[in-house]
Amino acid sequence: MDFKEYPSYKDSGVEWLGKIPEHWEQKPIWSMFTRTKRTNHPNELLLSVYRDYGVIPKNSRNDNHNRASEDLTPYQLVLPNDLVINKMKAWQGSIAISEYKGIVSPAYYIYEPKQSYCSKYIHHLIRSVYFIQSYKNFSKGIRVNQWDLEHDAFTHINLLVPPLTEQNHIISFLDSETSRIDNLITKQEKLIETLEKHRKSVISHAVTKGLDSNVPMKDSGVEWLGEVPEHWKILQTRHLFNFGKGLTITKEDLSDEGIPCINYGEIHSKYGFEFNPLDNPLKCVSHDFIESNKNCLLNEGDFIFADTSEDLEGSGNFSYLNQTSTVFAGYHTIIARPKSGLNHRYLAYMFDSQAYRSQVRTEMKGVKVYSVSQGVLKSRLAWLPSIKEQVEIVKLLDEKSSKIDTLIAKQRELITKLKSYRTSIISHAVTGKIDVRDLVA
Numbered sequence: 001m002d003f004k005e006y007p008s009y010k011d012s013g014v015e016w017l018g019k020i021p022e023h024w025e026q027k028p029i030w031s032m033f034t035r036t037k038r039t040n041h042p043n044e045l046l047l048s049v050y051r052d053y054g055v056i057p058k059n060s061r062n063d064n065h066n067r068a069s070e071d072l073t074p075y076q077l078v079l080p081n082d083l084v085i086n087k088m089k090a091w092q093g094s095i096a097i098s099e100y101k102g103i104v105s106p107a108y109y110i111y112e113p114k115q116s117y118c119s120k121y122i123h124h125l126i127r128s129v130y131f132i133q134s135y136k137n138f139s140k141g142i143r144v145n146q147w148d149l150e151h152d153a154f155t156h157i158n159l160l161v162p163p164l165t166e167q168n169h170i171i172s173f174l175d176s177e178t179s180r181i182d183n184l185i186t187k188q189e190k191l192i193e194t195l196e197k198h199r200k201s202v203i204s205h206a207v208t209k210g211l212d213s214n215v216p217m218k219d220s221g222v223e224w225l226g227e228v229p230e231h232w233k234i235l236q237t238r239h240l241f242n243f244g245k246g247l248t249i250t251k252e253d254l255s256d257e258g259i260p261c262i263n264y265g266e267i268h269s270k271y272g273f274e275f276n277p278l279d280n281p282l283k284c285v286s287h288d289f290i291e292s293n294k295n296c297l298l299n300e301g302d303f304i305f306a307d308t309s310e311d312l313e314g315s316g317n318f319s320y321l322n323q324t325s326t327v328f329a330g331y332h333t334i335i336a337r338p339k340s341g342l343n344h345r346y347l348a349y350m351f352d353s354q355a356y357r358s359q360v361r362t363e364m365k366g367v368k369v370y371s372v373s374q375g376v377l378k379s380r381l382a383w384l385p386s387i388k389e390q391v392e393i394v395k396l397l398d399e400k401s402s403k404i405d406t407l408i409a410k411q412r413e414l415i416t417k418l419k420s421y422r423t424s425i426i427s428h429a430v431t432g433k434i435d436v437r438d439l440v441a
Contacts, residue, residue: 003434014158016133021432024162030155033083033111042072045102049084054096054123055104075103076110081119083111083126090135090149097123109151118167121430124174125159128427160431170429173436181422188411188418195411199404204353206393207346210385222381224358232385238378240342245374246304246333247296249285254330258284262298263330264306267319273348276323285328293328296335300324301344303336303351305377309370316360316372320348334374346390349397350382 009019012026020026048058055078069075078084078098086094087109097119104110113119125131134157139147162170209217210229217227220234228234247253247261254261260277261284271280290297298304298321305318318336321327322344329335338344350356359380364370385393428434 003428003436006432006435009432012158012160014134016137017130017431020160021162021435024160024432026158027161028156028158029111032114032117032159032161033155034114035151035155036076036082036110036112038077038110039075039106040073041077041103042075044077045100046072046075047078047084047098047100047102047104049086049094049096049104049108051089051093054127055084055098055100057100057102072103074106076106076108078102078104078110079112081113083113083122085109085111085149085154087149087151087154088146090154091132091139091147093127093132095126095135097126109154111155116164117161118164118171120171120175121162121167122159124171124426125430128430129423130427130431131157162432166437169437169440172440174426174429177425178422181418181425185415185418188415192408192411195404195408199401200354202400202404203349203397204355206397207350207353208355208383210389211392211396220383225355225381225383228383229385232383234381234383236378237336237380237382239339240347240382240384241303241336241338241378243374243378244295244329244335244337245307246329246331246335247285247289247293249289249331253285254283255286256284258286259289259326259328261285261328261330262304262319262333264308264332267304267306267317267333268309268314271319272317273319273352274322275319276321277325277327278323282327285330289328296328298327298329298335299337301338302329303338303344303347304329305334305336305372307332307334307372309372310368312361312364312370315364315370316351316357318348318351320344334372334377336377341387342384343387343390343394345394345398347382349394356380356382 006021008022010022012018012020046058047055048061049055050061053061079101080099082098084096084098084104085108086105088107135149135154136147138153138157139149141147161167208225208228210232212229216230218230220226220228222234225234246263249261254263260282262271262275262277262282266275266280266282275282300321300323303318303320305316306314309315309317338347360372360376363376364372384390425434429436
C-alpha cells in the first residue's frame with residue numbers, strides 16, 4: 001500500500017525526528033503527565049512493562065525471570081491510562097500506557113495524565129522507533145545494561161500532539177492495519193507449528209517403526225512405544241552410554257575468551273539437538289579448568305543434557321557435539337558418552353522423538369523447575385536397529401528435516417518482515433510521516 005504525506009510540514013527541531021505535520025503541536029511530557037508514587041497496595045495485580053507487549057500481568061509470561069519482592073507494599077499502584085516506564089530499559093522500549101490496574105516495581109516511573117488524550121495514540125507514540133531513539137540519547141551510564149533515563153530528562157522530551165479527532169483517526173487506521181498484519185503473522189505461526197509437528201511425527205515414526213513397512217513387528221512391552229521391528233534391541237540407556245556431569249561453575253566464571261563451554265541455557269534456547277562451537281558462539285571458561293576437569297571436556301559425538309528445565313516440555317532437552325573441538329560441558333548439564341558401534345546422529349533423533357521424551361517427562365516432579373537426573377536418563381529405554389539401518393534412518397531424516405527446516409525458515413523470514421512492517425507503519429503514522437486520515441472509514 002502506498003501512503004501519501006501531509007500537505008505541509010515544519011521542522012521538529014529534533015535531528016532524529018525530522019519534519020512533522022505543520023498543524024501538530026509539540027508538548028513536553030511534563031505538561032501532559034505528572035509523576036505519581038502510590039504505594040501500600042500489596043493485594044493488587046502484579047504488572048510488568050515489556051518491550052514487546054507493553055504493560056501486562058507479570059504472571060502472563062514465563063520468560064520474566066526477575067522475581068518480585070516478598071514485601072509488595074513499596075510497589076507502586078498503576079491505573080488505566082497511566083504511563084509506565086522502566087527507566088533502566090527505556091532505551092530498549094520498556095515503556096507503555098497501561099490498560100490495567102495493578103502494581104509495578106518501585107524502580108519504575110509512573111505518570112498519570114493531566115489532560116484528555118487518545119491513550120492508544122500516546123502508547124504507540126512513546127513506543128515508536130523515533131522516541132526510543134530519544135530515550136537512548138538521554139539515558140546515562142557506563143555499562144549498556146545499566147543506562148538510566150532520569151526523570152527530568154524524560155519529562156522534557158516533546159511529544160507530538162495532533163488534534164484529538166486526528167489522534168482517533170490514526171488509531172482507527174492502525175487498529176485495522178495491525179489487525180490485518182497480526183492475522184497474517186498468526187497464519188504463518190500456525191503453519192510453522194504444523195510443520196514442526198510433522199517433523200516430530202516423521203522422526204518418531206522412523207526411529208520407532210523403521211523404514212521397511214513389511215518387516216515383522218513385535219510388541220515392545222511398553223505402552224507408549226507400542227510395536228517395534230522384531231529384530232530391534234530394546235535396552236536401558238545406561239547400556240549405551242557412560243555418564244558424567246558438567247563443570248561446577250557459575251555465570252561469573254564465563255567470559256569471551258578461553259575454552260568454549262556449553263551450559264544448560266544454550267541447550268534450551270539456542271543449540272538444541274546439535275552444536276559446533278566453530279559455528280555456534282559460546283561463552284568461555286579459563287584454561288585453568290582443564291587440569292582438574294578433564295572429564296568435563298567433550299568428545300565428538302558426546303551428548304549434553306540440561307539437568308533442569310522451567311517447563312515440562314523442555315525436560316530432556318539435549319545437544320550433541322558434531323565436530324572435533326575442545327569444549328566443556330558447563331553448569332547444569334549431564335554428559336552422556338556413547339559407547340562404540342553406535343551412530344551418534346541416530347541416537348540424537350531417538351532422543352528427540354516423542355517416544356523417548358515422554359519417558360523423561362513421566363518421571364518429572366516439580367512446579368516451577370523440573371530436574372533431570374542421571375538416574376532418570378540411565379533407566380530410560382532405548383531401541384536400536386542394526387548399524388546399517390541406523391545409517392539409513394539418519395539419511396532419510398536428514399533429507400526430510402532439511403526440507404522442513406527450509407520451509408520453516410521461509411515462514412520465519414516472512415514473519416520477521418511482517419513485524420518490521422508493523423513497527424514501521426505504526427512509527428510513521430504516529431509521527432506524521434504518512435497521512436492516514438482519508439483511509440479511515
